[in-house]
Amino acid sequence: MTSTHIDVSAIDLDELDAWMDEQGLPPGPITGVTPVPGGTQNVMVRLERGGRPYILRRPPQHARRKSNEVLRREARVLAALHDTPVPAPTLVAAQTAREPVFYLMDPVDGFNxxxxxxxxxxxxxxxxxxxxxxxxxxxxxxxxxxxxxxxxxxxxxxxxxxxxxxxxxxxxxxxxxxxxxxxxxxxxxxxxxxxxxxxxxxxxxxxxxxxxxxxxxxxxxxxxxxxxxxxxxxxxxxxxxxxxxxxxxxxxxxxxxxxxxxxxxxxxxxxxxxxxxxxxxxxxxxxxxxxxxxxxxxxxxxxxxxxxxxxxxxxxxxxxxxxxxxxxxxxxxxxxx
Structure with missing residues (x-):
């Protein structure tokens, strides 16, 4: 999960916006970018675009040695579990070809x-x-x-x-x-x-x-x-x-x-x-x-x-x-x- 001390300005929203266009996701400005509280290993933020909410997960600004590979693995796991009965976040799209690796998933309606x-x-x-x-x-x-x-x-x-x-x-x-x-x-x-x-x-x-x-x-x-x-x-x-x-x-x-x-x-x-x-x-x-x-x-x-x-x-x-x-x-x- 992610740190509560996240500088959301470190996320390149223009680059993210263009990538979301490439994925064919509903168009519109990215709004409501807010940190999701949790752990400290990776960054997680909530955002909206085109009337749809998303959770973005990516490495911290100063990534650890294996941060990007960990997120590649996570995205692969979530994709593999998508058509199973296992309760897991729904992967929307993942950018794994270059670093920083990141992916979008649907928010979970639930609590910890x-x-x-x-x-x-x-x-x-x-x-x-x-x-x-x-x-x-x-x-x-x-x-x-x-x-x-x-x-x-x-x-x-x-x-x-x-x-x-x-x-x-x-x-x-x-x-x-x-x-x-x-x-x-x-x-x-x-x-x-x-x-x-x-x-x-x-x-x-x-x-x-x-x-x-x-x-x-x-x-x-x-x-x-x-x-x-x-x-x-x-x-x-x-x-x-x-x-x-x-x-x-x-x-x-x-x-x-x-x-x-x-x-x-x-x-x-x-x-x-x-x-x-x-x-x-x-x-x-x-x-x-x-x-x-x-x-x-x-x-x-x-x-x-x-x-x-x-x-x-x-x-x-x-x-x-x-x-x-x-x-x-x-x-x-x-x-x-």
Whole structure:
């Protein structure tokens, strides 16, 4: 998603206007250009032209090394999902031939629960409970998509076997940061060993979102239905049960944002009823999610030692990492059974 600190004047509206003409979109002046609040990785703005609203997504003005390639992938994913039942933003047109890469999509009529609940969701516990089940249902729908809609996307062969070495290597790389004393994470080696010993024997490759949790879901304003899964920049072809594990690992503790959500066991049972995938090793996927996310967050802690991130943020995320590894041990000891 995008930063709230966007200089919309950095967008060349004349160039955008000409490109929209080339795409055969309804003519007229571009108006109402306003930032869409969200994350920090890419720019997202709302605009109107010819009586039609759009969301424009493009790299930040000072693009990161992979910003343009990420948006190429996102546009390709949204195009591939267009004719599937998966709730995703509708791609209108994409400019991927030159940089900066950008694309237009239809606005989603929905809200993100991490920013608050509208009515009737706020006062109806049945709707809030159903929201959790709908999150599982949308994920099951994604897991049914034929990965051939994205030929050559990702490397499913050996996908699970690569995970533990990949993230341990990432953790080791933090040692290159000045001042970082190394990871002080109780249970790190035990968790890595358990994951290696209990690796699922096989999986059916499918389309993975890669970062599936409540902050990347938009819900319909008048029902518990998932209106759209957003932020597809981590999408790949791999094991879709990794997404389910990620959802479980990041399930709101104490249901802070959305009180009354189903318990994780109910989420698993609901997903299982909608999917033919083998969930007998679901604890492995939940542990793997805690392991990966904990290591990712530890990177900010390491950068804080090197003066490349605020120390208070680094400390906060380190505490989150410790909590994730504690949660991993709960999953190891049967919390989902």
């Amino acid at each position: 629960p991490s920013t608050g609940l509208p009515e009737p969701h706020a006062s109806d516990p049945a709707i809030r409970h159903r929201m959790g089940l709908e999150a599982a249902a949308a994920l099951a729908e994604l897991g049914r998509v034929d990965p051939e809609v994205l030929p050559g996307f990702g490397r499913p062969e050996g996908f699970l076997e690569r995970q533990v070495p990949r993230w341990l290597k990432e953790l080791d790389s933090y040692g290159e940061l000045d001042g970082y004393p190394g990871p002080d994470i109780p249970g790190l080696s035990e968790t890595a060993g358990w994951l290696t010993r209990n690796l699922p024997r096989a999986f059916v490759p499918g389309v993975m979102h890669g970062d599936y949790h409540f902050a990347n879901l938009m819900f319909a304003t008048d029902s518990p239905r998932v209106a759209a899964i957003v932020d597809w920049e981590m999408c790949t072809i791999g094991d879709p049960l990794v997404d389910l594990g990620w959802l479980l690992a990041m399930w709101p503790a104490g249901n802070d944002h959305v009180p009354g959500l189903p318990e994780p066991r109910e989420i698993i049972a609901y997903y299982a009823a909608l999917s033919e995938r083998d969930l007998s090793a679901i604890d492995w996927y939940a542990v793997m999610a805690c392991f990966k996310l904990g290591i990712v967050l530890e990177g900010t802690h390491a950068r804080a030692f090197a003066g490349k991130a605020p120390r208070d943020i680094g400390d906060l995320l380190h505490a989150t990492t410790l909590g994730l590894f504690e949660r991993a041990q709960e999953f190891v000891h049967g919390a989902l059974n």
